[in-house]
Amino acid sequence: MDLLEKLTILSDAAKYDAACTSSGVKRKFQPGKIGNTSSSIAGCCHSFSADGRCITLLKVLMTNSCVYDCKYCVNRRSNDTRRAAFTPRELAELTIGFYRRNYIEGLFLSSGVMRNADYTTEQMIRALQILRQEYGFNGYIHAKAIPGTSPELVQQLGLLADRMSVNIELPSQQGLQLLAPDKTREAILRPMGLIRDRVLENRQELVKYKHAPSFSPAGQSTQLIVGATQDTDRHILHLTEALYQKYRLKRVFYSAYVPVVENSLLPSLDTKPPLLREHRLYQADWLLRFYGFRASELLDEAHPDFNPQLDPKCSWAVAHLEQFPVEIMRAEYETLLRIPGIGPTSAKRILSARRTTHLRLEDLKKLGVVVKRAQYFLLCDGHAAPGLRFSPSTIVQQLEAVERGSLPESEMQQLSLFDAAG
């Protein structure tokens, strides 16, 4: 099988992994080696595929052969598909050839499970050793820890990688039992805990010895599949919050389930991936990480799922109108962040600008505030937006109108003249 064919099979099998960041580590060029990770503090997108997702790493599997039979996965044992495997050398030359041409920021290496978790991880370690040591690759590497791998091997892998991830995939124990009978919750969480502990230990080592080898310096991430099981948004968001707090994850990714197999336990093949739901979860994830929200503020038992028509922040704000309007000239940073249409960047710009000037509504737009959304929730020097009319009963519709048109159409409810009659 030629390289082009292998690459096709092994990137096709890896594409459902949403994680594609190259952030969190800054490593300088070293003489005799190839590359650096200098643009990786914020990450760097090298291209965007036809589905609008960023391409930053060469995302491939070592092999798509797998001993597991997870129902939702294209690579499951019982699936009749072509199998292939890279040799470490092929992988190294491909990575370096792509990196030199500035196609990519580095390598994202995952794998189907060959024989068992340890054997698979050993193969990955071997490939990364050749890439790092023989070929001198100094760019970014994201490596997947295979659930069930022994601690020594996770340790070795982490010394070669910049970021590691263990995919939870199915957000609940019931889902796992049903769809991935070969995996257990413990097998997934154990390496995650291990990586967290090693990263923390390593920070302390680095304080003591400047040249201590660094272990997964950009931390770890995970992925949750949305829509393959019955789990609610509330469940997923609380799980996310726990992962950020207990496991110190850098990112949780969500992947709208794309039906790849016919199985009575899964959504049928003609089900569209729940992209809007995924979008809402990402918005909420941002609110947890950058806006100081807690999961319990966004969803509760009475509202276990996000409103598809209205983003999570607006939903929260219209349910808490008693906290608004906020005076732009005096509110604290944390309070500004609670206003829909204002984010960390525009909030900081407001703080900076109001030191020297009295802000007017038309200035806010220049500072990057989405005034169409924010106007319902703020006062500028005591003044509301001129001509603005709304009441608690109309505000939801007015806010929905702002976002309508920028959402994926297929999932929006079609408004019909005849609904009421029908």
Next chain:
Amino acid sequence: MNSVAWRDVVFQYDGTFEGFLCCVFESYVHKEFPIAFSGNEECWSLYEVRYVVTEREHARRVYDSILRRSKGAADVVRRGFLTCLPEKESRLYAVIQKLYEEGAGFLHNISDPVYYPVAKALRHLSGELEKLRGFVRFSDYKGVLGAEIEPKNRVLPLLRKHFCDRYANEAFFIYDRTNKELLVYANSHSRLLTVDSLQLSLPGEEEVQFRRLWKQFYETIAIQERYNPRCQNTFMPKRYRGTMTEFLPDDYEAQQKGVNPPAACAAFPSPCVPNGKSEPAILPRSGLSAPESAP
């Protein structure tokens, strides 16, 4: 400033950053307000035209006077000059004028009427820089990496450090078709040159093979069920795609008009000078306009 005493004139200068700073110098020396700026081309105007000769010393004095007031302001002026903002000289002059009159406080407020147009252009510049760090596509021409870009802003002085750091072990060049500027790097030294046109040599077999592999990867990694060209266009506007491997034929060099083989690489590290003239080596090249200059 007593505005009555000031006369309106058109400043004609050589188009360089230090030339612009000299215009500011002359303006204050002669109490002449720049009603417009013009490059070296012939200038027809109803206003009086003052031709400004670039004096390194004058440029330095003006730059230092800005720097003394605020480092941030110096950054704004230096980077602002690299943007594609229409009438950027007048906009930057206004910023400098306001800086002299009331200090750097107004730069804290992006919505300030004098600062806002420049701030907006700077944001555009930063966006383009961020995109190009990822979108620049090199080809291997017999061991030398070469890339072409078509940016709106003059990005090369600001991309210089990033690429020289990353490809420190390589020899490479990046040609900016819009601004006819060439960045060359080899043996730990980099230079920025003005070059009117550049003709690339034909790619070798290995190069073509890597292009095929990359294009195949690019096609495969997209999930059909999530097809979303609008999102793709937002993050990667179409104007960038004309120089990106994944959107070009395998041998696009052969399809460019009148290809002359190797010239570009044979004479490395100072390749492809046919119609080019070297940029006047006045100070900012390595000092003012490109402090991010390479090793």
